[in-house]
Amino acid sequence: KPKEKIELQHGAHRTGKRTDADMQTWRTYGLGQFIHWGAYSLLGGKYNGEYYNGAAEWIRVWNKVPNAVYDNLYKQFNPQQYNPTQWAAMAKQMGVKYLTFTTKHHDGFCLWPSKTTSYTIAGTPYKKDIIKPLVEAYTKAGIDVYLYFSVMDWSHPDWRYDLKTREDTIAFDRFKKFTKDQLTELLTLYPETKGLWFDGTWDNSWKKSGAFTDSLEQYLKALRPGLIIGSRLRADDLGNRHNDANGLLMGDYEQGWERKIPKTYADVHGNDWDCVMTIPENGWGYQEKWLGHWKTSNELIEMLAQCVSLGGNLVVNFGPKGDGSFRPEEMTAAKDIGAWMKINSNAIYNCEYAGWEKQDWGYYTKRTGENKYYMIVFNVPVSGSLKVQPPRNWTVTKATLLGDATKNISLEKIDYGGSFIHLPKGFSTGKPFVIELETQKAT
Numbered sequence: 001k002p003k004e005k006i007e008l009q010h011g012a013h014r015t016g017k018r019t020d021a022d023m024q025t026w027r028t029y030g031l032g033q034f035i036h037w038g039a040y041s042l043l044g045g046k047y048n049g050e051y052y053n054g055a056a057e058w059i060r061v062w063n064k065v066p067n068a069v070y071d072n073l074y075k076q077f078n079p080q081q082y083n084p085t086q087w088a089a090m091a092k093q094m095g096v097k098y099l100t101f102t103t104k105h106h107d108g109f110c111l112w113p114s115k116t117t118s119y120t121i122a123g124t125p126y127k128k129d130i131i132k133p134l135v136e137a138y139t140k141a142g143i144d145v146y147l148y149f150s151v152m153d154w155s156h157p158d159w160r161y162d163l164k165t166r167e168d169t170i171a172f173d174r175f176k177k178f179t180k181d182q183l184t185e186l187l188t189l190y191p192e193t194k195g196l197w198f199d200g201t202w203d204n205s206w207k208k209s210g211a212f213t214d215s216l217e218q219y220l221k222a223l224r225p226g227l228i229i230g231s232r233l234r235a236d237d238l239g240n241r242h243n244d245a246n247g248l249l250m251g252d253y254e255q256g257w258e259r260k261i262p263k264t265y266a267d268v269h270g271n272d273w274d275c276v277m278t279i280p281e282n283g284w285g286y287q288e289k290w291l292g293h294w295k296t297s298n299e300l301i302e303m304l305a306q307c308v309s310l311g312g313n314l315v316v317n318f319g320p321k322g323d324g325s326f327r328p329e330e331m332t333a334a335k336d337i338g339a340w341m342k343i344n345s346n347a348i349y350n351c352e353y354a355g356w357e358k359q360d361w362g363y364y365t366k367r368t369g370e371n372k373y374y375m376i377v378f379n380v381p382v383s384g385s386l387k388v389q390p391p392r393n394w395t396v397t398k399a400t401l402l403g404d405a406t407k408n409i410s411l412e413k414i415d416y417g418g419s420f421i422h423l424p425k426g427f428s429t430g431k432p433f434v435i436e437l438e439t440q441k442a443t
């Protein structure tokens, strides 16, 4: 943050959070699903018999698949197992409230029948639009849909990484129009879209286009009032991204929490935010072999608890195979998370940062607009007693185990307005569990 305010024409246009109904809904989600699907899914991180452990959607660049080979892959895209109704049912069972889906990744392949290029789903043996039935199925299941869109486009002759010559500028102007046309198509074809998730906006060409990024955002929001766009779209007059030169967020929520989670509430700087997370270490698109560590369901549930406890949402990524089916590990994660959510989702949906002193047993969340607090417990102390220390003048009046209200959880008042929650002897669920606290504030 600079000492003196820098005059910007294309900086943040708002201080603080959005307060409208659409953004309030976004805050209640808690859990989301990301899906990366495209031509790269056909390779599954493998080329010429060799596996590689980078992000599978980057294989064209990182594993040096010849462009002529990669750019023709889509002619084999024919996902006979693609069943959007089933996808939505799986997501619903898992308990997700929003989906972000790749309409076009860095390779430029469009999963909708765009009129702006021939590099689309219409040119595949499958032919049919992928996006429309997906948006419809998820919307019908009560899950909000957000569209991922990569600005960077390896397939387009006018894409530039930087603008060094007059020719670059002329080409990139054409590219801007192409981008705007594609986005117009998406919002027109899929009017249920709640927001756009931008990516591939880190290059100098885009950073030098602050005025355009600003006008594009305003145009899209006028086209679809209430539209939600994170901080990865714009650049300010000076090429700053996410936060403008005055340290203010440009966008409706902070989009920089990628595969990492804030540790404290101070880390989120008062912004709305979500964290997008892969199950394997760094793979978004389908990888035939998960090399390295991949997260267990309990790890993912802990990440969910941590995110919601700090006022954010967790978005878990899935990378379906080229044929449209999900790998068993992902189906298991979805099932486990869903089973947990079935009992404990009161501590996730419509919950926010609680503001109570963090304890070592796990994470607090608080139901928005109510005096209900939740303890999401991951580590039971050897003593079997969980300490709760509300701020001054608050008291806990009742503690109940979610999923089994008959379990004898006793509440003992201790010094400084705190309490101990005593668990029954030998209590263990083998899973994280949640204790709901009813509380009162002395007046």
Ligand code: JFZ
Binding pocket: 055, 057, 058, 199, 200, 256, 258, 276, 284
């Ligand atoms: C981007 C993509 O390159 C990747 O393929 C995937 O789609 C992911 C969701 O987004 O990767 C990024 C983007 C930004 C950061 C890191 C990886 N970042 O800001 O640290």
